Amino acid sequence: MANVGVLGAGSWGTALSVLLHDNGHEVTIWSIDQKEVEMLNTKREHEAKLPGVKLAKEVVITNELNHAINGKDFLVLAVPSIFTRSTARKMSPFVAEGQMIVDVAKGIEEATLMTLSEQIHQEIPQADVAVLSGPSHAEEVGRKLPTTCVIGAKTKKTAEYLQSMFNSRVFRVYTSPDILGIELGGALKNVIALAAGIADGLGYGDNTKAALITRGIAEIARLGMKMGGKLETFTGLTGIGDLIVTCASVHSRNRKAGYLMGQGKSMQEAMDEVNMVVEGVYSAKAAASLAKKYDVPMPIVEEINRILFEGKDPKKAVDDLMLRESKIENSSLLWEKE
Ligand SMILES: NC(=O)c1ccc[n+]([C@@H]2O[C@H](COP(=O)([O-])OP(=O)(O)OC[C@H]3O[C@@H](n4cnc5c(N)ncnc54)[C@H](O)[C@@H]3O)[C@@H](O)[C@H]2O)c1
Numbered sequence: 001m002a003n004v005g006v007l008g009a010g011s012w013g014t015a016l017s018v019l020l021h022d023n024g025h026e027v028t029i030w031s032i033d034q035k036e037v038e039m040l041n042t043k044r045e046h047e048a049k050l051p052g053v054k055l056a057k058e059v060v061i062t063n064e065l066n067h068a069i070n071g072k073d074f075l076v077l078a079v080p081s082i083f084t085r086s087t088a089r090k091m092s093p094f095v096a097e098g099q100m101i102v103d104v105a106k107g108i109e110e111a112t113l114m115t116l117s118e119q120i121h122q123e124i125p126q127a128d129v130a131v132l133s134g135p136s137h138a139e140e141v142g143r144k145l146p147t148t149c150v151i152g153a154k155t156k157k158t159a160e161y162l163q164s165m166f167n168s169r170v171f172r173v174y175t176s177p178d179i180l181g182i183e184l185g186g187a188l189k190n191v192i193a194l195a196a197g198i199a200d201g202l203g204y205g206d207n208t209k210a211a212l213i214t215r216g217i218a219e220i221a222r223l224g225m226k227m228g229g230k231l232e233t234f235t236g237l238t239g240i241g242d243l244i245v246t247c248a249s250v251h252s253r254n255r256k257a258g259y260l261m262g263q264g265k266s267m268q269e270a271m272d273e274v275n276m277v278v279e280g281v282y283s284a285k286a287a288a289s290l291a292k293k294y295d296v297p298m299p300i301v302e303e304i305n306r307i308l309f310e311g312k313d314p315k316k317a318v319d320d321l322m323l324r325e326s327k328i329e330n331s332s333l334l335w336e337k338e
């Protein structure tokens, strides 16, 4: 049994707290928002973000960061990615040498193009930073439906320790040394999910969805491998696995935001209606900047940026994708004879 601090009390922080408590660990959740702490202490349920999932009375909920960090065997950082750096900076004075932090958010910092684990390492150099990712909606983890994820860590020892902490009958965790590939897959799939949602909102069909998923992972892998991520990661749970769930699921925040935009709502109207973090909106510009920096074609990502930030008509964006110059499916495939 371990003593765990979960930083962030949104839907994912809450679902993982329930999982870790069910696994027999002592869990303390921290939220920056005193009202959220009071609400969770009173109701033992996040009605707005994860209705129907109860937090056991033993789970401690606090507004004091040091209470969630001091003496904990490991920490789970579950705040939306735009708050990762600021939260890590606040955490740093309380984090012990070698204390493990598992980042479970998905994003890339727009200003620096850094992954979340890189930001955490910069703010908390003394921490042992790992990541947890995969096809795992909080709504289903909270209902204890079978789910698989991957822990990425710098050492096998840390990865296997954390694997044993999260593993359960309903939550199967694999390990991986490819932290970068895991983080890029998690952040970039949210941008493609916006496109999948837009296609749904426009009334397009399964063919369109399959095309976006397949060409989407091609874009993600092309960039990710040029940055140093591994092909095996992009074809695994945190790559294609997470992309499939986010493009297809009724629970997906990014898909839903895209759907609303496909139906004619503005980006802001869509984000307000979803009322939970829509990470793809924050990662889209970073993805386009990385594509430019690494000289990798990412046409879906580029069109999403035009829709989000230049007001391009989504239908015109799909037309432009369909009418791009003709291409071979994969430029590494060759005919024996030309
Ligand atoms: N929800 C899921 O199914 C799921 C699954 C896997 C990964 N994730 C990732 O986990 C991260 C969190 O997602 P979520 O769904 O829990 O989001 P959410 O919108 O439910 O979480 C919002 C929470 O963030 C915290 N918060 C708000 N403002 C803050 C601030 N200024 N500083 C620090 N914390 C603040 C509060 O506790 C708030 O409840 C995202 O990166 C998301 O991609 C989510």
Ligand SMILES: O=P(O)(O)OC[C@H](O)CO
Pocket: 106, 134, 135, 136, 137, 190, 193, 242, 245, 246, 251, 252, 253, 254, 255
């Ligand atoms: O699928 P979304 O858009 O809700 O994103 C949340 C998580 O990243 C799912 O893995």
